[in-house]
Amino acid sequence: MAEELYVGGFIAAAALATFATRVIPFLFLHRHTDHPLIKHLGRYLPAAVMALLAGIFLQRSADWSLSAPGADALIPGMLVVGVHLWRGNALLSIAVGTASYMVTQQTGWLAS
Template sequence: MVESYYLAAFIAVSALATFATRVVPFLFFEKHTDHPLVKHIGRFLPAAVMALLATVFLQRSSGWQGQLPGADALIPAFLVIAIHLWRRNALLSIAAGTITYMAIQQTGLLQGAL
């Protein structure tokens, strides 16, 4: 019984902390949206975060041994780059890369080559 209270309290504190980290920037930095630093961060931070996520993803890919090392991750990565350069649509390129990666993983398409 006591464990359920601890679990409920943990969930409540976690939800509050998550909500606070999302709301605080909008409350306190609303007046500073024209500041050059905020504009610079807004321009370059999304690309830097995506590059960091892609690097971590490629490092943790399961297929770095065999004849085609990393093909399970590199094929979707190149597809994302190609579609993004072609259409300039982040949602389309990320969706295509995700679908391709999941198709490779679920079908075992490259298992014979790895």
């Protein structure tokens, strides 16, 4: 019984912390939405974060010892960019990239 309460409390605390980090900026910055710095961050920060995540993904997830070095991560990455430029739908782009990455990893398609 004590273990279930501990796990439940942990999940509740994690959910509250996650929710708070999403809500706090809106609560405290709603008066400053016209500020040039906020507009600048809103325009350029998402692309910068995505570039950082892509760089980390390629560095850590790609197998650079294959006959086509890094292709197991570069192909899904290029598919994400291509689908996003074609359709403009982030959810579809992420789904296609995830599916193609999992196919290459699970089937070993590029490993040979």
